[in-house]
Amino acid sequence: ETGVTQTPRHLVMGMTNKKSLKCEQHLGHNAMYWYKQSAKKPLELMFVYSLEERVENNSVPSRFSPECPNSSHLFLHLHTLQPEDSALYLCASSQDLGFSYNEQFFGPGTRLTVL
Amino acid sequence: AQSVSQHNHHVILSEAASLELGCNYSYGGTVNLFWYVQYPGQHLQLLLKYFSGDPLVKGIKGFEAEFIKSKFSFNLRKPSVQWSDTAEYFCAVNGTNTGNQFYFGTGTSLTVIP
Numbered sequence: 001e002t003g004v005t006q007t008p009r010h011l012v013m014g015m016t017n018k019k020s021l022k023c024e025q026h027l028g029h030n031a032m033y034w035y036k037q038s039a040k041k042p043l044e045l046m047f048v049y050s051l052e053e054r055v056e057n058n059s060v061p062s063r064f065s066p067e068c069p070n071s072s073h074l075f076l077h078l079h080t081l082q083p084e085d086s087a088l089y090l091c092a093s094s095q096d097l098g099f100s101y102n103e104q105f106f107g108p109g110t111r112l113t114v115l
Numbered sequence: 116a117q118s119v120s121q122h123n124h125h126v127i128l129s130e131a132a133s134l135e136l137g138c139n140y141s142y143g144g145t146v147n148l149f150w151y152v153q154y155p156g157q158h159l160q161l162l163l164k165y166f167s168g169d170p171l172v173k174g175i176k177g178f179e180a181e182f183i184k185s186k187f188s189f190n191l192r193k194p195s196v197q198w199s200d201t202a203e204y205f206c207a208v209n210g211t212n213t214g215n216q217f218y219f220g221t222g223t224s225l226t227v228i229p
Contacts, residue, residue, distance in 0.1 A: 105161075
C-alpha cells in the first residue's frame with residue numbers, strides 16, 4: 001500500500017450505533033488530519049495530530065472522538081451520530097505541521113450515511 | 116474571518132476551450148497556495164503548489180496558476196481542456212497566520228463536453 005488509505009470506504013449506521021473510521025499513511029509523515037467534506041461547503045478541518053498528540057480540535061461535537069496510537073494510524077470513533085453528520089470524511093497527512101513547505105496528501109475518504 | 120473564495124461553482128466547457136478558475140484568499144502574512152483536483156470517484160490529488168519564487172507555477176497535466184499578491188489571488192488556468200479534466204477543483208491556503216490549518220474553498224465543478 002502506498003499513500004494514505006482509509007477504511008471502510010462506505011459506512012451506513014444508525015444513530016445509536018458505534019463505529020470507527022481508520023486511516024493509515026505510508027509516507028513517514030508526522031502530522032495527520034481529519035476533515036469533513038459536505039456538498040457545497042469547504043472542507044472542514046476537524047482534528048490535527050502531530051507526533052501522536054492532538055494539536056487542534058475545531059469545536060467538533062464530542063460524538064466524534066479521534067485516536068492516534070502512532071504516527072502512521074489515525075482513527076475516528078463515532079457514536080450517537082445525527083443525520084446531519086452524513087458526509088465524506090477525509091484523512092490527510094503532511095510531513096510536518098504548519099507553515100513549513102508542507103503539502104497534504106489525502107486518502108480516498110469514507111462516505112458516511114447516518115440513518 | 117479568514118476565507119478562501121472560489122467564485123465559479125460550476126463550469127461547463129467544450130473540449131479545447133481555455134479554462135480559468137478563480138481563487139481569492141483573505142489572509143495577511145506569507146502564504147502557501149495549492150490547487151487540488153478530485154476526479155470522479157477518486158481522492159483529492161495535488162495539482163500544483165506555490166511556496167515562493169516565480170509566481171507563475173506549472174503543475175501536472177498542463178495546468179498552471181499565477182499568484183498575484185496584490186490581488187490575493189491564485190487563479191488556475193489551462194489553455195486547452197480535455198474531457199478527462201472533468202473533476203472538482205479546490206483551492207487551498209496555508210499561511211503564517213493560519214496556524215496549523217489549511218483553508219479550502221468550496222470547490223469548482225468542471226464538466227468538459229467532448
